[in-house]
Every structure is written in C-alpha cells, then in structure tokens.
Amino acid sequence: MAEILVIEEAVTFAAGDGTHPVTRELCHAADDIARRTGHEWASLEVALPEALLRDPAAFGEAIAEASRDSWLVMMGSTSLGRDVMARAAGLLQVPLAQDCTAYSVTDGSPTFTRPLYGGKVLVDVQLKSRPMLATFRPRALPAFDGVARVLKHVACRSPTSPVVQVDVCAARVGRTLGVTEADVVVSGGRGMVGPDNWHILEELVSVLGPRATLACSRPVSDEGWRPRAEHVGQTGQAIAPDVYIACGISGAIQHVAGITGSKCIIAINRDADAPIFKVADYGIVGDLFEVVPALTQAIRAFGDS
C-alpha cells in the first residue's frame, strides 16, 4: 500500500456510478502533500462483499487493515466517510482530524485546519500518530486534474455475519445533486410560508443549470415542508457551494454556521434588519415572492440574448 492513501466512496448519480467528487479533491491534497514530503500516494478502492457494503464496521475494518503501514489516510467528510473513518481510527487507536477544511505542510509534516463551535473558531492540529487519519469537507479543496494511481483492497472479513443488517428503504436513485455537492444552492426558510410555494425556488434552480440544487433551513425541515436531507446548518449539513442563495431565511447563528464555507452568499429577505444580511455578499431587501421570479426571468433572458 502507498504511504498516502485516499479512500474512495462509491456513489450513484443520475448519470451512473462513480466515486464521490470529494475523492478528486482529496487526490489533489494527496498529490500536493506527497510532492512536498517525498511520499508516494494512491487512491484506494475498498472491495467489500455486497452484504457488508453499507456496514461501517466492515468498511472501517477494511480501511484499518489497508492502512496499517501508511503515513497519511484521507477520506471525504460525508455521512459514510465520517462514520467509517471514526471506526478505523478506533481500531488503529490513532487520532482522527475530522471534517477538515484546509491543510498546510511545514517541516515535512501536515497541519490540519478544522472548524470548531459551528465555525466560530478554527483550530490547527497536528497528529502524533502513524498513520495520520483525516477527513475533508467536500468542496473545501480544489479538484485534482491528473491521473491517480488506483489500488484495490479486498476486505478480509467473510460476508456471512454482518454485525448490523442494513436495508435501503429509499435509495436516492436518479437523484441530481446533494446539498454538499452542488455549485449553486438555492435555499428556502420560514419566509417561504408553506411547502406549496417551493415551485418558485425549483424554477430558479432549473435556470441555474444542472450544478444547482435546493436546500432549506431547520424550521422548514422540522415542519416537514422539505426532506431532512436538505437541511443546512449547525445540526444539519455544512456546505461550501460557489453561490448560496438564502430566500426568506433570517440567518440565525446556527444556520449561518452551515454556510460560511460558501464563496458567495446572496440573501433575499423582507426584513432589512435580518442577520443574514450581515454575512451576505449581496442582499436584496424585498418580498421574495416578487424577487425570486424576477431573478429567474432575468437569468433566463441572459440565456436568450
């Protein structure tokens, strides 16, 4: 096995099967760190029996087996990635820098940056262990544009006795993009008034192209207006899109914690004093039921001209 390993996560998109886009971002980090420290790196596909694919204990065990002689092991900070890397770290009895957003290299060793307290503070940590384990938040790093060496590890565990039995009750087959993966995220809050008004956000998403998707604030998912998977914030998902458009979201500190990684924040709200305007790069004070359709119309006009 290589000294630096990137653990791949298999995913299914509308377009077909592949690896999670965060894998290419980790390959960028692996390639960069490898050059600066004189290590070799590879991307690792973990091959598990079908029955164990979704069992983090089996996946974590396989990572631990494959990485015993490695120097640095990285995976995406996705729901599965955080789970299996915590398992692997427990088995290897090493620390894990979870949900990192940046790294640096000094004197041949990496320092990892993680947000604490919902992003109110950043901490730089070093790991005094071999291997060093880290997960990185999707979209925090640039994507690798080279060709990765891909290794395969076949898990030792027999498929006969899963510790937990995982049933998929609703696979998101044919789904477009998850909130953590999209370039542009259009998000609705309590100001949307009710679940029947979401078509105006869907229309905005549709003119913004295939890399755009929908999200929502916590009260919206609590009310059941939108699926829980779309909830962005301190107790939901932390995202880092190129553009985040907050529609009718007041900007409670718990919500803002989940969106500070966004490169550009656009807020639309009736209330000029809403805290969301403090973190917005562009703010439109107005009735979202007027503003959003007008924006959709204007963007469509750009396409036609």
Add this chain to the structure above:
Amino acid sequence: MKIAVCIKQTPDTEARILVAPSGCSIEEAGLTWIISPHDESALEQALQIRDRCQGRVTAVALGPARVKQALREALAMGADEALHLPCDAMPADAAVTAAALAQALAPRTFDLILTGEQSIDQAGSQVPQRLAVALGWPCVTAVEGLEVDGNSVNAERPREQAEETVRFELPAVVGINRRIGEPRYPSFRGIMKAKRKPIGVAVVTLDEEAMVRVRMRAPKAKKQGVVGAYGSGIEDTVAALLAGAAKV
C-alpha cells in the same frame, strides 16, 4: 433495560466564542452552558424507551466541575441517576474522551448506550464508533429514528445516497441526530426532585493526547456586502452574477 446516555456540556449555540490568550483554548468566563443538542435528543430517546420498556437511565458526563450542572439538568428531565467523570479540562482528542467513557461504562453492564452523533463544539463525530470499538459492540450513528423491541433495534439512518434502515441486537452504541426530535422541558417537579438526587462519581484516567492543538483562531472577518432594496438595481447585479455562475 439499563441505558446510559453520554452527554457533553457545550457553550450555548448562540454564544460568542473567543480564543484565550494561550491560543489553544477558549475563554470560558461568562459563557452560558447547555447539554449539546444531539446529546439532549439522545437523552429524550432514552427516557421514552425507559417509559415504554421499564428500566433505568443513567446520564454520564466527563469534564470539570461545571458539567455537574448538565447532569443536574439531565436528572430534571427524568434521568434516574447521574455519573460524573471528573477531569481538569475537556480532552481535545475524541480518542481520549471515548477511552475515558469506556473505562466508566464497561464495568457497569449497560444494555444500550446512547449519545449524540457529534458534539456541537468539537463536531468530531467519533465518540459513538470509538466507544463501540472499545466495548466490542455494534454501532449505528447519525440516527434519526429508533425503535427498540426487546433486544432488537431498528434505526433509521439517512445517507447522502439512500435512506437506510439498520437492524441490530443489543448491547449496542447508538449515535443520535437532533433531527430525531426535540427533547422535553424539565417539569417543575422534575427540577425539585433533581436537586435531591445524588450525582455519582467514577474516577477515570485520561490517555495522553496524540492530536495536538497548534493554534486556535477566529476565521477571517467577512467584509460587508452590498445590500439594497428591490428596485434599486441590486437585482440586476445579482441576476448578472447568477447568469455567470450558471454559465447561461
């Protein structure tokens, strides 16, 4: 059924957090402390299971003397007993936290250990899996729905890829997400009763931390954006920017 709930005391989600002059910790003076929200929902689940299936709920917290307040709140919500694992300062490395919890929990033969999938301060998402490794138990985390029937458990766990239902047997460690449901408020009677309940103490030794904090710092302050009323022309700027982002 004997249920342990590991709770962490964290600063309130609304709190302003300042880095201490040492650069490796935060200023604790003047902070309002709460039970970490995911842990609080884990406690709520434990109380509901106990009320349905009989048994006892033990709230467990590692930390300096201030965490006894969090245990007192857990008792007020309805926990049967509380166990304090004293230490001078909270570990920065989740491996150390989990090892300390495992020391106290392993000899006490619990059937089920519940905790938040992550704390809202360190957000490491590690303690449930590490505890399970230490105890040799199964672990299911990021759980948003939980049904216990005798020794069998059904848990709902949403992944980016699919909504999953996970079936497993007790004993087990379960990491709960706040979205499973809001916790109850302590009743006046609960608060009064909690004052009389003793808080047990378990002495644990903390391992040396292999994750070292080099520096804590505030993120770069964001420069004030452009805000304008609809109709002032700001909407044209935004539309042009979005058309660019969408490459229309």
